Amino acid sequence: MPNPFPHGTVHEAREDLQSALRSDPEVFKLWEGLTPLGRNEFICWVDDAKQPKTRQRRIQRTCDELLEGKRRPCCWAGCIHRTDKAPSPWQQAVLIDQKVEKTGRKGA
Structure with missing residues (x-):
């Protein structure tokens, strides 16, 4: 049984984001290492996308930014x-x- 998914303080990650993060063990470990507020920022940023294509792009960028060592989404208020x-x-x-x-x- 997989570990429970760590969500944010306000937002819960939807299945597509969870799946993308779990698909790479290194990315998932970095995700687990974020604070709940950090995870919340990424989830909110992904959820704020208005089009499915933008959402998918943000999910991929989340994974990439985690690998780059970022702990919050770039350019997000x-x-x-x-x-x-x-x-x-x-x-x-x-x-x-x-x-x-x-x-x-x-x-x-």
């Missing part, structure tokens, strides 16, 4: 779903920009 801390100013700007795109007006 961070998980906005955490409730244990307020969003950073950069995350707040991203959230405001998303609201403007959806509604056409700032602060909506």
Whole structure:
């Protein structure tokens, strides 16, 4: 029986991400060595992809970045779903920009 999969603090990895990480023992060992917050950032980044093709690209990049020694996704503002801390100013700007795109007006 395989070891239970280590998830993030807020997010749980879906089957496709779990499968990719488990497919390479070195990658999986690096994944296990991440903090729960580090794993959470990668999971949130992968889950944030809007298209399946982008999701697959991010899953592959997660594996590659782990092998490169990265402990967080490159160029990611961070998980906005955490409730244990307020969003950073950069995350707040991203959230405001998303609201403007959806509604056409700032602060909506």
